[in-house]
Amino acid sequence: MRAIGKRYLEIGIAVIAAAALLGSGFWLGWTEGEKSPKNIVVTDAANIAGPTSTAADFGTFWQAWSIINRDYLRNPSTTPEQKLYGAVNGLVNSLGDPYSEFFDPSSNQQFQENIAGNFGGIGAQLGMDANGDIVIVAPLKGTPAERAGLKAKDAIVSIDASSTLDMSLDEAVNLIRGDVGTAVTLGILRAGWSTPQDFKIVRENIQVPNVEFEMKGDLAHITLNEFTGDSNALFYQALVKALNANAKGIVLDLRDNPGGYLDVAVNLSGYFLKPGSMVVREVGRTVPEQDFTAQGDGSLSGVPMVVLINNGSASAAEILSGALHDDRGVKLVGEKSFGKGTVQELEPLADGSAIKLTVAHWVLPSGRILDHDGLVPDYVVPLTDADVAAGRDPQLAKALQVLQAEVDGTPLPPPTPATSTASTTNP
Numbered sequence: 001m002r003a004i005g006k007r008y009l010e011i012g013i014a015v016i017a018a019a020a021l022l023g024s025g026f027w028l029g030w031t032e033g034e035k036s037p038k039n040i041v042v043t044d045a046a047n048i049a050g051p052t053s054t055a056a057d058f059g060t061f062w063q064a065w066s067i068i069n070r071d072y073l074r075n076p077s078t079t080p081e082q083k084l085y086g087a088v089n090g091l092v093n094s095l096g097d098p099y100s101e102f103f104d105p106s107s108n109q110q111f112q113e114n115i116a117g118n119f120g121g122i123g124a125q126l127g128m129d130a131n132g133d134i135v136i137v138a139p140l141k142g143t144p145a146e147r148a149g150l151k152a153k154d155a156i157v158s159i160d161a162s163s164t165l166d167m168s169l170d171e172a173v174n175l176i177r178g179d180v181g182t183a184v185t186l187g188i189l190r191a192g193w194s195t196p197q198d199f200k201i202v203r204e205n206i207q208v209p210n211v212e213f214e215m216k217g218d219l220a221h222i223t224l225n226e227f228t229g230d231s232n233a234l235f236y237q238a239l240v241k242a243l244n245a246n247a248k249g250i251v252l253d254l255r256d257n258p259g260g261y262l263d264v265a266v267n268l269s270g271y272f273l274k275p276g277s278m279v280v281r282e283v284g285r286t287v288p289e290q291d292f293t294a295q296g297d298g299s300l301s302g303v304p305m306v307v308l309i310n311n312g313s314a315s316a317a318e319i320l321s322g323a324l325h326d327d328r329g330v331k332l333v334g335e336k337s338f339g340k341g342t343v344q345e346l347e348p349l350a351d352g353s354a355i356k357l358t359v360a361h362w363v364l365p366s367g368r369i370l371d372h373d374g375l376v377p378d379y380v381v382p383l384t385d386a387d388v389a390a391g392r393d394p395q396l397a398k399a400l401q402v403l404q405a406e407v408d409g410t411p412l413p414p415p416t417p418a419t420s421t422a423s424t425t426n427p
Contacts, residue, residue, distance in 0.1 A: 061087070085353065097358050098128030099344050101168050105352035111170060120180035120203035124150055125258030126173055127314065127340055130372055133157075134164045134172045137338050138256035138312025141225050144201045150188065152256060152312030152338065157196045158187030170356075180205050213238040216400055219407070220247035224268075227260030227316040232267055232418045239271065239300070239415040248407045249304040251399045252324075255334060259315025262292065267418040269323055270296020272305065272330075277365075279323040282343060284360030294323075297416045304406040306331050306399045309375060310383070314338035318370050319362055325375070326365040332377040333399040341370025 065083065069075055085104045092102040103111050123143020129135050136154040139145035156164055159175045176184055182203050187196040211234035212223040220242035224235065242250065262280075269279045273294040282290045307321045309332055318337045324330040343360040362370045379402060381395045 088353070088355075092355060092357075095358075098132055098169060099342055099356070100358050101170055101356045103170075103354045103356065107170075108348075108352060108354040110174065111346075111354075111356075120182070121177050121206050122148075122150075122184065122201045122203060123206045124176075125312075125314070126156070126169060126176075127338065128169055129153075129155075134167065134169060136312075137314050137340065138258045140206065140258070141223075141256065143206055144204050148199050148201045150186075150199065151190065152310060153191065155189040156186050157189050158185075160185050161187075178203050211235050211238050213241050215242075215245050215247065216251070216396075217404075218246065218248045219251060219400055219403055220245065220249070220412075221251045221253060221396070221400075223253040223255075224317075225257055227257070227262075227264040227268075229261065229264075231260070231264045235268055236415060236417050239412070243412050243414055247412050249306075249403045250300070250412075251306050251308060251396070251403055253308040253396070253399075254313045254317040254321055255308050255310040255395070256312035257314070257317035258312065258338075259317055259340065262316055262319065265316040265320045266292045266294070267296070269320055270294045270298065270418055271300045271415055272298070272303070272324060273327050274298040274301050277323075277327050279365075280319045281363040281365075282360045283363050284343070287343075287345075287360050296418055299413050299416050301328070303412055304403055304408070306333055306403040306406075308332075308334050308395055308399050309337045309377060310335040310395070311338055313375075314340040318375055319364070322364040322366075322368065322370065322375055325378075326368075331379065331402050332375060333379045333402060334377050334381055334395045335383070336376050336380075337374040339370060339372045339374030341372075 068083070072078070081104075085102070089102045092100055122145040123140040124145035125137040125140070127135055127137040134156045136145070136150050136152055136156065138152050139150045156172065158164060159167075159172060162175070164172055176186070178184060180203055183200055184203060185198050185200045188199050189196040210225050210228055210231055212225070214221050220238075222235070222238045222242070224231065266279050269277075273279070273296075275294060275296065275298055277294045277298075279292045279294055282292070305324070307324055307330055309317070309321050313321065313334075314337065318339070318341065321332060321337065325332055341362040342358045343362070344356050345359050347355045347357055349355065364370065379398055381398045383393070383395050387394060
């Protein structure tokens with residue numbers, strides 16, 4: 001996340017004044033005034049001066065606050081801060097955006113620690129679908145989640161028997177994380193299942209092999225599992241191996257890649273796109289519109305290639321895939337991508353709380369907006385449970401077939417190491 005200026009949430013109070021109505025309107029004004037008192041006494045609240053104008057009447061809010069303080073049975077055991085944080089949480093939830101959340105000071109501190117620390121987990125990227133359900137974006141390769149059989153788009157309906165209904169994404173993440181060696185039970189509902197099934201998974205310290213390389217005849221198959229800090233160097237090493245093996249084309253495998261650092265995706269695009277080519281545009285209401293362009297030498301911009309994607313390809317993986325498809329017409333093979341194309345910023349509030357707010361979305365060179373829609377492959381190839389059980393990979397087989405038809409027999413030119421750009425993350 002980039003540096004963010006402080007913004008403060010202030011709650012305004014509307015002063016309700018009642019005026020006597022003349023003639024036939026008098027009685028109506030009197031009866032309505034009886035229902036809605038003209039004076040509201042607010043207690044246990046400070047700094048309530050707010051914006052000078054708003055389309056919403058905050059008198060309703062403060063009337064509800066006053067009634068709760070006066071009549072609620074357990075009000076003595078409910079603090080004003082709890083009521084305030086509940087109200088702000090409801091405000092953020094009213095946006096209907098699964099990636100925007102409110103953190104009170106305690107949960108904000110925990111969130112910050114989670115970003116910086118190392119934790120035991122199951123090795124799965126989580127997201128929310130258009131229905132607001134918590135789903136698996138992608139199980140990372142070689143992790144407990146993958147070994148347990150979790151798949152992209154699996155809905156998590158419970159965590160240790162606690163329903164995820166109305167649970168935030170970060171709450172789910174925190175519940176799934178835990179000490180290495182302990183177990184978590186996820187209730188999973190998969191497309192085609194009538195009832196959920198429980199998956200008991202033992203947490204591990206997640207270390208994923210980020211880049212994998214193999215030759216398939218005269219074609220290089222390079223798998224990138226996530227866009228992390230070491231991806232630039234590891235991807236360059238894979239390209240050198242492809243050069244030494246006289247590869248004539250590249251299958252870039254971004255299946256189950258949940259994304260990561262945007263600048264890594266932009267850097268890697270520099271191998272395959274001509275310098276200055278647009279990779280993606282960030283567009284929001286208040287954040288400056290920004291174009292991210294390929295900065296490499298485009299040494300592989302003429303090399304035949306195909307990109308593999310599936311339901312677990314998200315965020316930065318979709319950006320790189322979409323840029324290659326839009327700019328060069330690189331064929332996409334597999335299944336529709338996840339559709340995570342928004343940018344979140346953490347906005348600190350005055351008392352140590354914070355709002356994680358969606359402030360922009362990604363727009364591909366063609367003008368397509370990634371969020372929700374995702375990328376539809378040129379060649380749609382499903383991968384079934386039977387394929388996995390039998391060790392078959394029809395998606396890779398199709399990608400190799402498509403690429404072989406494009407290969408002209410020219411070996412790969414030597415790649416130039418990717419240069420770094422400003423560090424920008426795509427959560």
